[in-house]
Amino acid sequence: MKKDYSITFFYYDDIHAVVPFYEEVLGFELVLDQNMARIYRIAENCYFGIVDGNRGHLKHQEKSAVLLTIVSQDVEGWHKRLKEAGVAGQSEMLRGTFCEHFFFEDPAGYAIEIQRFHNPDVAKLFQ
Secondary structure: OOOOOEEEEEEEOOHHHOHHHHHHHOOOEEEEEOOOEEEEEEEOOEEEEEEEOOOOOOOOOOOOOOEEEEEOOOHHHHHHHHHHOOOOOOOOOEEOOOEEEEEEEOOOOOEEEEEEEOOHHHHHHHO
């Protein structure tokens, strides 16, 4: 039996303006193009979608209050690659109580975080 999974959607005034960011800069794998929405695989059973905020269930908001977090074992590699790509709003590497991480923004200003749990006891909660 296949496990349940989730898809997180961000809504854009113009999704075509952010397609190159998600497909070329972040390298997300396009799974389904529905014209008004595109769904990407980030990792096994982990999906993310972009939606035309003029046609979708929700409407595009000028200022978002959402954060997409991608958990990766290669946070430093992501940080270097995105810095070389000139991605907007990129923070320095940060080390918190539970994780190493950094933040950046997509072309429409949505916040994204790449993190790695450095505490093995915490990391295994998500395996």
